[in-house]
Amino acid sequence: MSIEVGSKLQGKITGITNFGAFVELPEGKTGLVHISEVADNYVKDINEHLTVGDEVTVKVINVGEDGKVGLSIKKAKDNPKQDRRKKNNNPKNNRDNTESFEAKMNRFLKESEDRLASLRKHTESKRGGRGAKKG
Structure with a gap:
């Protein structure tokens, strides 16, 4: 064969x-x-x-x-179709489907602001910050 x-x-x-x-x-x-x-x-x-x-x-x-x-x-x-149905019954997927658009946006904005603040903190400390040079 x-x-x-x-x-x-x-x-x-x-x-x-x-x-x-x-x-x-x-x-x-x-x-x-x-x-x-x-x-x-x-x-x-x-x-x-x-x-x-x-x-x-x-x-x-x-x-x-x-x-x-x-x-x-x-x-x-x-039966690959049967396996796909099992995926859709996952509680995590159901949570995402029931969460409103506004709630998703609010969560996204908060996570984005947290990441941006952390990024700013780390890049400013590497550049020496915003303070004036000591003379």
């Missing part, structure tokens, strides 16, 4: 790096699952999701001219 874009394959995790995981595919080929293609949500540490030796189902998302195979675990799942 040749490795073609769009095909789903079974593989075994052979190595993990900070940017992704290497998967051994049929016919002895190896592909890379980038950290952004491991799960539907943000993955800070890939080791929390995968370990060496795990059997995974992957979808081929690209095959480079140099033979490099790009893989995705999250696109190999059968």
Whole structure:
């Protein structure tokens, strides 16, 4: 079976790096699952999701001219729409939707003013402040 874009394959995790995981595919080929293609949500540490030796189902998302195979675990799942619905039920998302525009603007303005004041404080101290030179 040749490795073609769009095909789903079974593989075994052979190595993990900070940017992704290497998967051994049929016919002895190896592909890379980038950290952004491991799960539907943000993955800070890939080791929390995968370990060496795990059997995974992957979808081929690209095959480079140099033979490099790009893989995705999250696109190999059968129901990606169901995962999106779970995201929308997140309480954090609901809070943002129920907060009024005025409340969002007030919060944004306060945070902006705080950041600007802190920035001014640090830049003025590095330039020597606004005081007159002592003669």
